[in-house]
Amino acid sequence: MPSLSNDVPSIAVCLAAFNGVRYLQQQVDSILNQTGVNVTIFASIDRSMDGTEAWFLNLQALDSRIVVLPTGETFGGAAQNFFRLLRDCDFSGFDYVAFADQDDIWLPGKLTRAKDSLIENGADGYSSDVVAFWESGKSLYIKKSFAQRKWDYLFESAGPGCTFVISCKLAVEMQRVLQQKIGELAQIGLHDWFIYAYARARGYQWVIDGYASLMYRQHAKNQVGVNAGWVAFVWRARQVLSGWGLNQARLIAGQIGLHDDVFVRSWVGGGRWRMLRLAFQAANCRRRSRDQWLFALSCVALAFVGWK
Known part of the structure; x- marks a missing residue:
């Protein structure tokens, strides 16, 4: 397990995967190549048919920074897969917890910027703008960093969940809650919306960064995707x-x-x-x-x- 460090923070990256082998190499490389932080990827795999499980298990055998949660379950959607990650991962020894989709590309300083922003703002939750991109070569800057409102957390997320970074304190508190509410959360369709709402309702400070350090891949299999067009x-x-x-x-x-x-x-x-x-x-x-x-x-x- 990683040890806490004031100089090089340890970050647990929760990655939910489903039939994503086509994009995983590029995404995982961009996470493991993050600068200024120690990273461990926890992967939860919804039962897949394209070799995603085998790909992750092979990588786990080669790289100690990869931890694959027990496979074979069917979650039926990204939200329940991410809730499983929050419930089952061991976050002891980590400073922060981040969330990752299987098909994006992180810029090298994404996690360092998030960590610095959390510290500077005295916050426990972070999200940011993104740059959406398509296989056609089209790209579009997506601004999410509008001023937070009194009740916005009840009606929208703080941005794409793949930009989220939260303090270990908040993650462990949410873990205890999720372990008690397995059945009750089955109808929640968006994990990022729930995480943001929980944090705001509990009085945690959340910062939405007006900077995009994530390339947000758009394709036909996006469960939600960007709100454009x-x-x-x-x-x-x-x-x-x-x-x-x-x-x-x-x-x-x-x-x-x-x-x-x-x-x-x-x-x-x-x-x-x-x-x-x-x-x-x-x-x-x-x-x-x-x-x-x-x-x-x-x-x-x-x-x-x-x-x-």
């Missing part, structure tokens, strides 16, 4: 109008202990007037001004079409 807009609009987003907010609020909060109770029961009142709180519920308007319009729409 009309296809993404239509998909997310359907999610909102189906009530999925508010149902996730309701579930998360309950699991982080806010089910009796006055604000949560003001909208969680649904109904026309509750939705209209929530629309007027849009500026407190989303960070980006455009998203605030869309949130308000969505609440108005749900006030009339109903929220199931």
Whole structure:
């Protein structure tokens, strides 16, 4: 196990994989080549058919920085795979815990910048902007570092989970909670949203960095992907109008202990007037001004079409 060091911090990188062998070499290399930190990758593999398990087990035999959690389980999605990592990894001896997708590319100073930002801001949670890129050669800077709002954590994540770095203190606290809530979190669809919400609800400081040190790969198999273009807009609009987003907010609020909060109770029961009142709180519920308007319009729409 790594030892804590004031000069060279030790970071546990939780990597969730599923049929990702095509991209793993480039991603894992970019993590192991991080500068100014000691890295250990904990890999959890959703049952795959492309040799992902064998690839990781071979690498584990060659590199002590790779730890593969017991294989053979089916998680059915990235969120439950990441929750498994948080529940089952041994974080003793680490300073920080980071999260990684299987197909991105990290710039060499990503983790050092995150660590420095956490220290400078007295924070326990970090996320950042990203540069999305496609196999066609197209790239797009994705800004997530808009000012945090009073209730934004109930309605959106702090950015892609693959940018997240949290203190070991926060990780261990969340680990204890997750070990007690295995069944209760089965309906949570986005692990990064839950992690951000838990941290903010518990009073942990979170910093969203206006710098992109991660190349965020986009392809047909992305479970969520970047919110850019009309296809993404239509998909997310359907999610909102189906009530999925508010149902996730309701579930998360309950699991982080806010089910009796006055604000949560003001909208969680649904109904026309509750939705209209929530629309007027849009500026407190989303960070980006455009998203605030869309949130308000969505609440108005749900006030009339109903929220199931």
